[in-house]
């Protein structure tokens with residue numbers, strides 16, 4: 001193991017039970033900071049309500065650690081928006097944010113727009129498909145940010161059981177992590193090899209940092225943020241916190257293949273001097289007529305640092 005990774009693992013890996021919400025409220029007040037929790041959601045009516053209710057009940061009403069809970073909806077066709085609002089979230093349609101910049105599909109697009117739709121100095125991102133969500137996830141992610149000014153970005157680590165029709169595989173989850181992201185990061189960005197869950201969907205950061213880096217529009221957003229933030233701040237400003245176990249609803253392998261395609265596009269775009277990667281991913285289905293090739297565009301766009309957008313919006317003479 002690289003000495004820098006070993007050192008980083010030792011002093012930038014935390015456990016969630018290090019902090020209590022009440023102590024972090026005091027730390028937040030002492031710093032005059034505010035906290036936004038953002039849940040990206042696409043057709044998550046089954047799970048989003050319980051997550052929002054748990055955060056609001058525990059960390060807004062009982063103990064004011066969180067100042068706003070925002071669900072950023074990527075155009076759900078189910079009752080995600082209604083369920084989230086009924087549970088107490090402010091629901092924002094991603095398409096309604098920065099309409100001048102158009103609407104791209106994807107999780108990263110929603111997260112990029114959430115920067116514009118929220119006001120917290122600290123942002124916490126939580127997926128909306130979590131099962132048995134523990135609001136302690138939010139406390140653990142905020143702990144390093146509210147107690148160490150030298151830390152700017154915190155990723156969750158956890159065990160990731162894979163729920164299948166045959167039962168639960170204890171550490172079968174994180175398939176794209178294990179088959180693509182971890183080997184890719186170890187090969188091209190070995191300083192990031194200490195991240196146990198580089199693609200974890202739960203993470204937190206300082207707005208002042210998050211607004212200085214691009215957000216990749218699709219599923220490449222997590223890998224893109226890690227690579228861009230380590231280049232911006234250095235490894236010591238990044239950290240990870242052990243949240244225990246995380247369960248979520250899983251996509252089929254073919255969908256994860258497309259996710260992997262977007263992550264690969266994101267990584268290749270960050271390899272200087274590399275030729276423009278082909279955006280097509282060809283997958284295969286066996287049909288009654290034989291094998292059918294299905295072509296998917298796994299291209300992504302780089303949404304610019306929000307700071308540059310704010311500056312552009314403020315520039316005199318800009319047409320509203």
Ligand SMILES: O=c1ccn([C@@H]2O[C@H](COP(=O)(O)OP(=O)(O)O)[C@@H](O)[C@H]2O)c(=O)[nH]1
Nearest residue numbers: 040041042044074106107110127128129251
């Ligand atoms: O276009 C999208 C795709 C996904 N998501 C949300 O992003 C999170 C992670 O996505 P998903 O569950 O599809 O990925 P997985 O967890 O299977 O890797 C979930 O809350 C999704 O609802 C989103 O807001 N917009």
Ligand SMILES: O=C(O)[C@@H](COP(=O)(O)O)O[C@H]1O[C@H](CO)[C@@H](O)[C@H](O)[C@H]1O
Nearest residue numbers: 173174175176177199201219222250251
């Ligand atoms: O980590 C992974 O391999 C993927 C798929 O997880 P599973 O194999 O369905 O447990 O899940 C993550 O990756 C996405 C892309 O970065 C994130 O957006 C998701 O939040 C995260 O769950």
